Amino acid sequence: MHAHFHDHVYAPHSHDTYSFGTTDEGAQRFRCRGADHTSAAGMVMAFNPDDAHDGRAAVELGYHYRIVHIGPSVVSGILADAADGRSPAMPLFARPVLSDPWLARALTRLHVALLAPAGALARDEALTEAVLAMAGRGATRAPRVRALAGGGQRRAARRARTALDEAPLTPVSAQRLASAAGCSRFALYRAFRAEYGMAPSDYQRLLRLRRARALLADGVPLAEAATATGFVDQAHLHRWFKRSYGITPGTYQRAAS
Template structure:
């Protein structure tokens, strides 16, 4: 949506309290308001001035605005050039569910942030990756993994004590990872969720995620994409046009397929197919 000097992109989960927005504001002024969720705004360019906790604050490029649930604040551009920022709203129930899943069975306290402006690179990167996945074409599995990472990073950097994370013993870890991989191998084109992998492995979502990374050096979503890329590569070798190979291998579109194929193998699908002696017909 664009209104004069201001433009906005918005995404909202249809089931749980999770939202993301990307905005370029020049003359927009937020009135005092609050959210019933955790809100994290990454300032990418320019600067935003806002009042929170009885004081004025400025979030410049590279900084993160952090608002606890029900924490009142306003906002406007700090200069005439305006500002560009990305914000994620994560509901308290989502945070509570992820922390409980990742902890050792206790019900951890929800984190509270002591400062409304943070300069934390690790948290900024985790939130940025989550935001890109939510507004992009990422799968549900990718979004779930990045959401878990962002929430746990948030908890570690919050004012309250971070939860004690659940770990599996060596044999349990291997078994959990293998069961999860079997699900991905058996249904490479299905939209598998983190909850389905957890149910198949018999452990929590986070425990399975950690076990998978420890055993195979990548997240379950990375492995799922690799299985799909291997399938697509076999189709290309058989002479199937790249566009059809992408659609038949679970990729959202050919551009998405081309990007990941090149990142994995160093060349485009078309070049790979020509090297096998097949002409590209798409």
């Protein structure tokens, strides 16, 4: 959820999930675990399942905030994957408010990925990154993490790249790609970034942009090129094309012709 509140007051309530939020603007005040807390712009909120809390604006202009609710089973699955199958201890967040720009950025990326047409692979990566960042930097005990090393890391990254090269337009989940690479989702993410300097989802999008660029050079209309290369619509292609190449698809097509 992404919302702006000025006068609204949350009654005391709780969730059966982990709830992680960021305050984007203004400040909000809430009571949790017998104490009052304030989250100002740039701060992170961390609620354990069943943490009762309320909420209200702490400044006259109100506050903008975003929050994601993640089930304990999802958190457990991500931590088990990062520990290479070992049963994880569930994280406990002792401080409801954290001042950590790294966590704020990870949660914002997750929120954007969940709301935007990012694709399954990008959403899986953002979810894994956010949960491990929160558990590693905000929980009372950091989770176990097991990554590949040396030749195993290179082999896994190359297998995943081959799978993406062979079917760049096919939707793929992080689990499916990890199975092709022969390792856990977390290990693959770390290995791919170390080997190629980008996440698997970034590489998949790059392949699609290259294909879209070739279609545009052949005179294919932007909307058709977007559909043919796996983008949600031409606006989605336009945004990533300009971000990656510094010019709009239309400008590129005119120059190419």
